[in-house]
Amino acid sequence: QKEVEQDPGPLSVPEGAIVSLNCTYSNSAFQYFMWYRQYSRKGPELLMYTYSSGNKEDGRFTAQVDKSSKYISLFIRDSQPSDSATYLCAMSVWRVRVGTSYGKLTFGQGTILTVHP
Amino acid sequence: DSGVTQTPKHLITATGQRVTLRCSPRSGDLSVYWYQQSLDQGLQFLIQYYNGEERAKGNILERFSAQQFPDLHSELNLSSLELGDSALYFCASSALVDEQFFGPGTRLTVL
Numbered sequence: 001q002k003e004v005e006q007d008p009g010p011l012s013v014p015e016g017a018i019v020s021l022n023c024t025y026s027n028s029a030f031q032y033f034m035w036y037r038q039y040s041r042k043g044p045e046l047l048m049y050t051y052s053s054g055n056k057e058d059g060r061f062t063a064q065v066d067k068s069s070k071y072i073s074l075f076i077r078d079s080q081p082s083d084s085a086t087y088l089c090a091m092s093v094w095r096v097r098v099g100t101s102y103g104k105l106t107f108g109q110g111t112i113l114t115v116h117p
Numbered sequence: 118d119s120g121v122t123q124t125p126k127h128l129i130t131a132t133g134q135r136v137t138l139r140c141s142p143r144s145g146d147l148s149v150y151w152y153q154q155s156l157d158q159g160l161q162f163l164i165q166y167y168n169g170e171e172r173a174k175g176n177i178l179e180r181f182s183a184q185q186f187p188d189l190h191s192e193l194n195l196s197s198l199e200l201g202d203s204a205l206y207f208c209a210s211s212a213l214v215d216e217q218f219f220g221p222g223t224r225l226t227v228l
Binding site for chain 2: 046104
């Protein structure tokens, strides 16, 4: 079993729809959670990161973390064709004493999203 | 543009050969990370360097090695290449451990 599971999709939605992307994880030591967006033939681009349970909002994007269920989500409101990409969740173990993550990121497989005009 | 540069963009080589991938981190970033992305394994952490010293190792094969130089650029050396080494290789850098910025990647094809 992989430490991080992510439905690869593909996911196809009409423009303006609300998109929900999800990941589950098994390692309780993961305390730092990120979402990356990767366009075809490009490097991953950091969208959002969060350390705590609950919601974090940034424009049309909301990241949600439920540590008790080991489940994280990314919501995209008013989706646009330019949002068409692969979305990768990533997580890292947290070094409590130092107050930073270990740096090694463990990624999900990525979900391919297509937003149709 | 993340500010991380990688060369070359594409590399085609034969089995058994050795190649070197190069990464220049964002200005001021002391940490460099290498990742491998393949269709079956996804994006996997290989190794991390911080200011010239190895910090963490992931699923890096013994045929692979890396180093970070005094000017902070890094090189990933892949030797005795096999067909299965064909993948995208990404370098990322960070000032804060918590925010890693990825380069555009090097696409390696082993024939």
